[in-house]
Amino acid sequence: MSRVYNFSAGPAVLPEEVLQEAASEMLDYQGTGMSVMEMSHRSKAFDKIIKDAEADLRELMGIPDNYKVLFLQGGASQQFAAIPMNLMKNRVADYIVTGQWAKKAYQEAQLYGKVNKIASSEDQTFSYIPDCSDLPISEDADYVYICENNTIYGTKYKKLPNTKGKPLVADVSSCFLSEPVDVSKYALIYGGAQKNIGPAGVVIVIIREDLVTDDVLPGTPTMLKYKTQADNGSLYNTPPCYGIYICGKVFKWLKAQGGLEVMKERNEAKAKVLYDFLDQSDLFHGTVRREDRSIMNVPFVTGDADLDARFVKEATAAGFVNLKGHRTVGGMRASIYNAMPFAGLEALVEFMREFEKENQK
Numbered sequence: 001m002s003r004v005y006n007f008s009a010g011p012a013v014l015p016e017e018v019l020q021e022a023a024s025e026m027l028d029y030q031g032t033g034m035s036v037m038e039m040s041h042r043s044k045a046f047d048k049i050i051k052d053a054e055a056d057l058r059e060l061m062g063i064p065d066n067y068k069v070l071f072l073q074g075g076a077s078q079q080f081a082a083i084p085m086n087l088m089k090n091r092v093a094d095y096i097v098t099g100q101w102a103k104k105a106y107q108e109a110q111l112y113g114k115v116n117k118i119a120s121s122e123d124q125t126f127s128y129i130p131d132c133s134d135l136p137i138s139e140d141a142d143y144v145y146i147c148e149n150n151t152i153y154g155t156k157y158k159k160l161p162n163t164k165g166k167p168l169v170a171d172v173s174s175c176f177l178s179e180p181v182d183v184s185k186y187a188l189i190y191g192g193a194q195k196n197i198g199p200a201g202v203v204i205v206i207i208r209e210d211l212v213t214d215d216v217l218p219g220t221p222t223m224l225k226y227k228t229q230a231d232n233g234s235l236y237n238t239p240p241c242y243g244i245y246i247c248g249k250v251f252k253w254l255k256a257q258g259g260l261e262v263m264k265e266r267n268e269a270k271a272k273v274l275y276d277f278l279d280q281s282d283l284f285h286g287t288v289r290r291e292d293r294s295i296m297n298v299p300f301v302t303g304d305a306d307l308d309a310r311f312v313k314e315a316t317a318a319g320f321v322n323l324k325g326h327r328t329v330g331g332m333r334a335s336i337y338n339a340m341p342f343a344g345l346e347a348l349v350e351f352m353r354e355f356e357k358e359n360q361k
């Protein structure tokens with residue numbers, strides 16, 4: 001068996017210990033004589049899995065008691081619709097568009113009401129985060145929406161926007177559990193699991209209790225109503241059981257590592273290895289404004305599309321896989337989530353150094 005260094009943006013690398021533990025429990029989960037994939041979502045064993053997962057996530061993130069935690073399906077993209085359906089009481093919302101995912105959410109919300117683009121960084125290919133200290137927040141806005149870490153472009157909000165008292169909704173798909181977070185600053189936090197947490201098929205929504213109501217837009221499907229899911233402990237119908245089980249293992253792994261403070265330190269140290277190399281390289285350079293750099297997704301280019309393609313090809317052959325940039329951006333992108341070891345960054349930079357030597361301009 002040989003594992004590669006997987007720099008995929010998602011589905012992405014998971015901790016090896018978690019995969020091994022899941023493998024060891026595949027045929028007989030804790031004496032039940034069956035795999036978690038084969039058991040009832042109403043069974044005692046699964047009840048403990050989902051309750052432990054929620055409790056561990058609450059502990060990791062310090063989620064206050066007045067927030068609900070929901071394990072749902074449909075990916076982050078389904079939340080682009082579920083959020084306006086549940087929260088747009090006045091049918092008005094403000095969106096900050098900092099990348100393709102924020103833009104998709106902004107476009108989807110327009111199906112449900114008046115949606116204002118109050119800031120954007122599209123003028124410079126989403127390579128920065130706009131100043132959000134004094135935006136024209138709409139008086140009747142039901143919420144202000146951000147995508148906190150822009151997976152494709154590699155930018156991250158270092159400071160949350162000033163929403164002037166309006167509820168803040170954040171897509172944290174690609175920075176979930178990468179660092180400590182003050183949940184109380186948000187009305188709703190959500191993300192797909194397949195970036196930094198677990199397998200595709202699970203999306204986690206953390207929502208303040210007072211926003212979980214029956215007062216949703218007419219026509220909202222029962223399944224997409226947060227109240228339905230909250231009232232039923234995410235078990236209104238069959239949830240993504242196996243995915244939740246793996247997420248739960250990742251939460252335990254994160255706790256064993258020392259929690260989110262430790263992950264933040266590690267993630268910053270990992271990102272620094274790559275950014276420091278990019279900053280001194282004559283061949284490679286980063287594409288994002290320095291102060292807005294993500295510590296999860298690092299896009300970079302040589303400035304020559306053919307050379308980029310050759311780099312990706314040679315890197316793949318050397319065991320550094322999924323470094324090709326998003327199809328809309330080109331170049332390269334290294335996604336360096338929680339489960340990517342420090343050694344992976346050191347080895348990648350060493351490989352880049354060699355490639356630069358062999359391809360002096």
Ligand SMILES: *Cc1c(COP(=O)(O)O)cnc(C)c1O
Pocket residue numbers: 010074075076077078101147149150151171172173174192195
């Ligand atoms: C990947 C991603 C999405 C889309 O996730 P799906 O689960 O495929 O719908 C949305 N937002 C962000 C920030 C992402 O990185």
